[in-house]
Amino acid sequence: MIYPITAYGDPVLKEEAEDIPKDYPDLKELIEDMYSTMYFAHGVGLAAPQISKSIRLFVIDSEPMMDDKDKGKGVKKAFINPEIIEEDGEEWGFEEGCLSIPGVREVVYRPERIVIRYFDEEWNEHEDTYDGMNARVIQHEYDHIEGILFTDHLNGLKKRLIKNRLAKISKGDVDADYKMKFPALSKRR
Numbered sequence: 001m002i003y004p005i006t007a008y009g010d011p012v013l014k015e016e017a018e019d020i021p022k023d024y025p026d027l028k029e030l031i032e033d034m035y036s037t038m039y040f041a042h043g044v045g046l047a048a049p050q051i052s053k054s055i056r057l058f059v060i061d062s063e064p065m066m067d068d069k070d071k072g073k074g075v076k077k078a079f080i081n082p083e084i085i086e087e088d089g090e091e092w093g094f095e096e097g098c099l100s101i102p103g104v105r106e107v108v109y110r111p112e113r114i115v116i117r118y119f120d121e122e123w124n125e126h127e128d129t130y131d132g133m134n135a136r137v138i139q140h141e142y143d144h145i146e147g148i149l150f151t152d153h154l155n156g157l158k159k160r161l162i163k164n165r166l167a168k169i170s171k172g173d174v175d176a177d178y179k180m181k182f183p184a185l186s187k188r189r
Contacts, residue, residue: 001033002040002179003051008101008149009170010183012049017056017145019081024055028121031078034059041178043099045137047144050100052181056081058141065133075134082118084142085127087111094136096150102176104165108153110139 063074089112
């Protein structure tokens with residue numbers, strides 16, 4: 001199943017998501033649907049709040065973000081109830097975008113290394129270290145389950161410069177080649 005992507009302005013994108021219980025219904029199917037939705041929208045990550053589910057779950061496939069020297073080093077994985085327990089290294093800038101904010105891309109600075117604790121689809125606990133692009137993709141998706149968008153990392157001037165574009169997105173005035181759910185349109189019905 002392909003879910004519509006929840007657009008900027010929906011309150012679910014600003015909420016801290018809830019932990020998932022082990023008996024969460026149809027979790028494996030949800031994870032597969034999230035991968036399908038992510039690939040359909042040409043994304044490299046998708047967090048549950050982006051499909052209007054306020055739970056601590058995201059999926060990534062960072063391989064398309066790898067440059068030539070790192071081909072084959074991408075990560076395809078689901079993260080259940082993750083917790084970033086350490087971030088370190090030099091902060092580096094990279095232009096990020098978001099499926100919930102189509103057409104907006106800005107440079108975001110993030111630490112180069114993270115340590116993250118999470119459960120996999122079989123409820124096995126892991127504590128892994130990631131760096132570079134893999135760390136960036138994970139940090140971006142992790143922010144979603146914390147109620148943080150990449151635009152929240154921008155300085156005041158940058159935020160003012162994109163304010164009108166963000167308002168248009170929330171009203172459905174945007175071109176995206178995937179189905180979206182717009183908060184302003186939902187309220188009118």
